[in-house]
Amino acid sequence: MQIATWNVNSIRTRLDQVQTWLKDVQPELLCLQETKVDDPLFPHQAFEDLGYQVSFHGQKAYNGVAIVSRQPLEDVRLGFSGELPEDAEALRLGEQKRVISALIDNIRVVNIYVPNGSELKSEKYPYKLEWLSCLNRYLKAQATRGEPLCVVGDFNIALEARDIHNPARLTGEIMASEPEREALLDVLGDRLHDVFRVFEPDTNHWSWWDYRSGAWDRDRGWRIDHIYLCDELLSQAKSCVIHKHVRGNEKPSDHAPVSVDISWPPTENDEQISELFSD
């Protein structure tokens, strides 16, 4: 099954491009960020026409996340408080609509849009760190159910030098500062793995190019859109790619889609092989 993530920078502006991409790639699941639309105005019919259903958690003008799925989604949870109902911080940080999760084929897929943080000196930067700390609590609460876990989205953080076109200049700045990298590494722990790096060790693979300064034409990008898998799913992953050409569309999003192909549910043969290598 193919699971994809794409920050579309307004679902209404990008609707034609998303429909075209879905028809072309036909993923089982597409997680969207920055839908920028209140729930009553979400264009769900466009997805239903293509044989998909969609669950969404949005707001007017800013943020907003959605999960587009071929199969009916189970146990959809909206925001941090969908997982942390008694947590006051989760309620406060949930005012911005940045989290949605659901079960699909027994996989818990969590779709997130991490705050950008603006600048290190901005009040938005500590908000970003608080938000990541809450995501950490959220995923620990989720873990008690023992579901195979896939966390995807726009993380607004490049973890390593090879994820940035100019690490010498940009390391330490927003999206590449030590505190936010540490906060994301805490969220991942030993449990979650960046599946793109299982298949591609080289630099020069970006998922976001700034609209400004001719960044796309100069191929000056960042890899900030990630897919993280638990061990069980990682062992079944067959490929992970960035659909770079989409950034070359007319009127593009500034992000390209990223997708992973996982052999799931595991076949009987997979399980026999897995048993051979266990113990």
Place this chain on the structure above:
DNA sequence: ATGACTAGCACGGCTAGA
């Protein structure tokens, strides 16, 4: 060039993104 582009809201010029 450490330069500036896009979307939403609302209809002019902000905020926000990254």
